[in-house]
Structures are given as C-alpha cells and as structure tokens.
Amino acid sequence: MFNTYYSRLCYYAYKIINNQESSKDIVQDVFLKYHSKPAEFSSELATKNFLYLAVKNACLNFLRHNLVEKKFAEHQVETALAHEEGLPHIIKAEALVLIKQAIEALPEGCRTVLKLAFFEGFKNEQIALELGISINTVKTQKQRALQLLRLKFINKA
Amino acid sequence: MNQFEPLYSKAELIVKSLQNDLTDQERLSLNEWLTESAANQALYNDLTNEATLASELAILAKFDAQADWQKIDIQNKPATIGGINYRKWLSAAAILLIACLGVFQFWLNRNNSHPISKISKHPVIDIAPGGNKATLKLADGTIIILNDSVNGFQATQQNVKLVIQNGEITYQSLGQDNQIIYNTITTPRGGQYKLLLDDRTKVWLNAASSIKYPTTFSGDERIVELTGEGYFEVAHDASKPFKVVLPGIGRVDAIGTAFNINAYSDERITKTTLVQGKVKVAFGSKTDFLNPGQQAQLFPSGQLLVLNQVDLDEVVAWKNGQFIFKQMNVENIMKQIGRWYEIEVIYNGPVSQETFSGIVSRNSHLMEVLKIMEEGGVRFKIDGKKISVY
Numbered sequence: 001m002f003n004t005y006y007s008r009l010c011y012y013a014y015k016i017i018n019n020q021e022s023s024k025d026i027v028q029d030v031f032l033k034y035h036s037k038p039a040e041f042s043s044e045l046a047t048k049n050f051l052y053l054a055v056k057n058a059c060l061n062f063l064r065h066n067l068v069e070k071k072f073a074e075h076q077v078e079t080a081l082a083h084e085e086g087l088p089h090i091i092k093a094e095a096l097v098l099i100k101q102a103i104e105a106l107p108e109g110c111r112t113v114l115k116l117a118f119f120e121g122f123k124n125e126q127i128a129l130e131l132g133i134s135i136n137t138v139k140t141q142k143q144r145a146l147q148l149l150r151l152k153f154i155n156k157a
Numbered sequence: 158m159n160q161f162e163p164l165y166s167k168a169e170l171i172v173k174s175l176q177n178d179l180t181d182q183e184r185l186s187l188n189e190w191l192t193e194s195a196a197n198q199a200l201y202n203d204l205t206n207e208a209t210l211a212s213e214l215a216i217l218a219k220f221d222a223q224a225d226w227q228k229i230d231i232q233n234k235p236a237t238i239g240g241i242n243y244r245k246w247l248s249a250a251a252i253l254l255i256a257c258l259g260v261f262q263f264w265l266n267r268n269n270s271h272p273i274s275k276i277s278k279h280p281v282i283d284i285a286p287g288g289n290k291a292t293l294k295l296a297d298g299t300i301i302i303l304n305d306s307v308n309g310f311q312a313t314q315q316n317v318k319l320v321i322q323n324g325e326i327t328y329q330s331l332g333q334d335n336q337i338i339y340n341t342i343t344t345p346r347g348g349q350y351k352l353l354l355d356d357r358t359k360v361w362l363n364a365a366s367s368i369k370y371p372t373t374f375s376g377d378e379r380i381v382e383l384t385g386e387g388y389f390e391v392a393h394d395a396s397k398p399f400k401v402v403l404p405g406i407g408r409v410d411a412i413g414t415a416f417n418i419n420a421y422s423d424e425r426i427t428k429t430t431l432v433q434g435k436v437k438v439a440f441g442s443k444t445d446f447l448n449p450g451q452q453a454q455l456f457p458s459g460q461l462l463v464l465n466q467v468d469l470d471e472v473v474a475w476k477n478g479q480f481i482f483k484q485m486n487v488e489n490i491m492k493q494i495g496r497w498y499e500i501e502v503i504y505n506g507p508v509s510q511e512t513f514s515g516i517v518s519r520n521s522h523l524m525e526v527l528k529i530m531e532e533g534g535v536r537f538k539i540d541g542k543k544i545s546v547y
Binding site: 002003006007008010011014020023024027028045046048049052053087088090091092093094095096097098099100102103108112117118119120121126129132149150151 | 159162164167169172175176178196197200211212213218221223225458462464
C-alpha cells in the first residue's frame with residue numbers, strides 16, 4: 001500500500017503546498033491514520049480515493065494554518081483549492097506514476113540512462129561520466145529507451 | 158462516481174496519447190477534455206514535453222517510498238534500551254512460547270515408545286558493527302592502540318607531550334623547539350575515530366582511513382594528509398589556510414569550513430562535499446571552488462565535475478552514526494558495509510544494477526542492513542567474514 005501510493009501522494013501534496021518535507025509529513029500522517037483504521041475500504045479504488053482525499057484535506061489544513069499565521073484571509077484558500085485547483089495535480093500524479101512504472105520496466109542499460117536523465121536531471125555529459133560510457137552511447141541508449149516506451153513527445157523542448 | 162475517479166482515467170488517456178496508443182473514441186474524449194479549458198491544455202503540454210515531463214518526474218522521484226518507510230518504521234519502533242529491541246524480543250518470546258506449547262502438546266500426546274525430539278535451534282549468524290578504534294603512530298614509529306577505554310596515557314615526543322584522556326588526544330608543547338613532529342592516526346576496517354587537532358579543528362575519520370598531521374601547526378599553513386574518508390570542521394583562521402592533501406590525488410583548501418572528503422582507493426570517484434563555508438579543490442590541473450551543498454567529483458579520467466545540491470545528510474550520514482542509501486546500487490552499498498563490518502564481499506555472477514534506499518543505524522548488526530536489499534530480491538550467504546551476493 002505504502003509503496004504503491006506514497007510517491008504519487010507526496011507529489012500531489014507538494015504540488016499544493018510546495019514544501020517537500022511537509023509533503024512527506026502529511027502523507028506519512030495519512031498513512032498512519034489509515035493503518036490505525038480497520039479495513040473499511042471495499043476496494044483498491046476506494047482506498048486510493050480515500051488517500052487522495054485525506055491528503056488533499058490535510059494540505060488544505062496545512063495551508064490554512066500557515067495562511068492564518070501569515071494573516072491572509074482564510075477564504076482565499078477555500079476558493080483557490082477546495083474546488084478545482086488541487087484536482088488536476090491528481091491527473092499529473094497518476095500519469096507520472098504510469099510513466100515511471102514503464103521506465104522501471106525497461107531493460108537495464110537504457111533504464112539507468114533514462115533514470116539519470118529524467119529522475120536526477122543529469123545532462124548527457126554527466127551520465128557519460130557517471131557510467132563511464134561515451135556520450136554517443138548515452139544518446140543511443142536514451143533514444144532506445146524512448147522508443148521502447150513508445151514515448152512520442154509532441155512539444156519538443 | 159467519486160470526484161477523483163475521472164481524473165485517473167484522464168491520466169491513462171494522456172499516457173496512451175504519449176505512446177500513440179489511443180483508440181478513436183479515446184482520442185475524441187481526450188480532445189473534448191482539452192478544449193474544455195486552457196488549464197487542461199497546459200497540463201497536457203507539461204506531460205507531453207520532454208523537458209517538463211523530466212522535471213515533474215524528478216519531483217516524483219524525490220519521494221522515495223522505500224527510504225521514507227524506513228524512517229517511519231524507525232520512529233514507530235519502541236525505544237531500544239542498551240541496544241536491545243524489545244519488540245524483537247517480544248516476538249521471539251512469542252515464538253518460543255508457541256514452540257513450548259507445541260512441545261507440551263507433543264509430550265501430552267506422546268506414545269511412550271517415541272522419545273521427545275529435541276528442538277534444534279539454529280543460532281542466527283550475525284556480524285556486529287564496527288566501533289571507535291584506531292591506531293596512533295608517533296614520530297618515532299611507536300604504535301598506540303586507541304579506543305574508548307584509553308585513559309590517562311602519556312608519552313613525550315621530543316619537545317611535545319602527548320596525553321590521551323577519554324579517548325581524546327591532546328598535545329602540549331614543552332619547549333621552543335620548532336621542529337615539526339608528525340603523527341598518524343589510522344582506522345582499520347570496522348573502526349572510526351574522532352580527533353581534535355592542535356588548532357581545535359575537528360576531524361572524523363571513517364573506517365579504513367588515515368590522517369597524518371603535525372602535532373602543532375607552525376608556519377603559515379595548516380597541512381594534513383588524508384587517505385580514505387574524513388569529515389572536517391575547520392577552526393577559522395584566515396591567516397593560516399587549512400589544506401588537506403590527498404596523496405596521489407590532489408588537495409582541498411579551506412578556511413573555516415565544514416566538508417567531507419571521500420577518497421577511498423577502491424571508489425572510482427573521489428568526492429569532496431562542502432557543508433559550510435568555502436573550499437577550493439585542486440586535482441591535477443583542474444581547480445574549482447565549492448559552495449555549500451556542492452560536491453566536486455573527480456573521475457578516474459581526470460575530469461572534475463561539480464554537482465549542485467547534493468544530499469548532505471546522505472554524504473555525512475556515517476559521521477552521524479547512520480547509513481543512508483538513496484537509490485544506491487548493491488555494489489556501492491556493499492563497499493560501505495564491507496568497510497564497517499570488516500567483511501569481504503563476493504559476487505556470484507553479474508551484479509544487479511537495481512538501486513535501494515534506506516536508513517539504518519551504524520550500530521545495527523549486519524543482518525539489519527542487508528535486509529534493505531533482501532526485500533528487493535538480493536540474496537546473501539554469510540560464511541564467516543565472507544558474504545556472497547546472489
């Protein structure tokens with residue numbers, strides 16, 4: 001459960017509150033609460049819905065708390081987040097998890113290259129140094145990975 | 158339907174579209190959603206552009222379930238007193254109780270002609286962690302064993318008196334003799350040592366490392382020699398730069414600074430990480446200045462690379478009594494473990510490039526550390542001080 005949902009929930013929280021450490025705290029709290037409850041969720045889907053909702057509410061509380069401290073009006077948070085703003089991040093979180101899973105399933109060589117490039121933000125040169133391979137090999141491996149993933153980027157950077 | 162559920166299917170549609178895998182109907186539904194709002198379009202663009210996708214994936218990757226699970230797990234553990242984990246004992250006691258009941262049952266039901274079989278209990282083979290130990294080599298070659306219990310030791314080297322109190326070494330000058338005396342502290346595999354230099358600079362020495370230093374810093378520079386790994390908290394003295402020489406590798410210059418140097422000969426990359434202040438690294442013809450959070454990596458090819466915002470907790474974990482592994486492969490984890498538990502690692506077949514994350518105390522027994530990787534499917538066989546990795 002934790003392994004499946006942790007990173008996407010943290011990502012979601014981070015997108016709302018923009019604070020890495022607090023995102024982790026919030027999500028970990030949600031999991032602790034979830035674990036203290038008897039299994040009352042009928043399906044995996046119901047569990048997932050609950051977790052997203054709990055994280056969202058916790059994030060709103062977090063923001064509300066911080067905003068009050070900063071003497072902002074409370075209704076700003078309500079209007080900004082309670083309705084629509086937070087939800088599209090769930091689409092992103094879910095899509096990213098699917099892409100990440102696809103990357104993890106790649107064959108070893110090109111997976112390492114793509115992980116360094118995407119997850120660690122390494123430039124081709126850095127990847128070449130890190131792995132002790134030539135820059136051309138890095139490029140080929142990256143290309144191969146993208147082909148295997150069948151990822152076609154629509155808007156090239 | 159739950160408010161979130163349509164979002165999950167949108168995500169699937171977007172990924173399918175990235176992979177050119179949409180059915181006609183799905184394409185229609187996606188297009189409809191895209192035209193609904195500019196925000197939807199923007200979201201779609203973020204996920205279908207290579208650069209923005211990579212940066213979003215990097216955010217997701219920051220949240221590592223395996224590593225953070227260990228943290229929660231540690232927090233939830235009941236306090237360990239004197240290194241004894243009571244929860245473990247409790248579960249061991251429970252197992253023993255069940256075993257006893259089983260034997261009792263057996264005894265009740267036994268037929269007199271059958272003897273009670275003995276419960277054979279295989280002791281769990283485990284290896285204890287390293288600790289504070291090192292050797293001190295004096296100028297005349299005398300070697301002194303250092304550990305926590307060395308207390309009240311005294312020796313005189315020319316005009317300098319050496320005193321060891323509670324494992325801490327101090328030097329007192331007895332005269333005006335300006336001859337520089339060098340001492341060397343060497344930690345074995347499975348050892349670490351903290352020392353205070355003449356200028357109040359603190360040095361933590363990791364396992365299988367050594368530092369050669371003058372008993373007093375005279376002259377206009379403070380120079381020490383390091384092999385292996387050390388963490389330095391340099392006492393500020395702008396008039397006397399502090400220099401760490403890495404024999405055969407290069408030099409790190411510092412003024413009032415905290416930094417870590419990992420220069421093990423069995424590591425491919427020499428890493429200098431700045432925690433605080435400013436340092437200059439000089440390797441061959443390559444020099445660079447580091448700011449806090451930066452790490453200079455010297456590659457065997459002689460290339461020098463400076464990384465920004467490295468994870469300082471991970472780099473100095475050893476000094477704080479921890480192992481922190483973040484997406485590290487088996488080989489690199491085993492190198493660290495090997496030095497601390499004095500074990501020899503043998504690889505059977507190609508080494509998995511799978512990465513693992515976790516936080517474990519350096520006071521843990523070996524099995525606890527290996528558990529991180531065992532959960533990921535790596536198998537170990539322990540034979541004395543040799544570990545085979547499968």
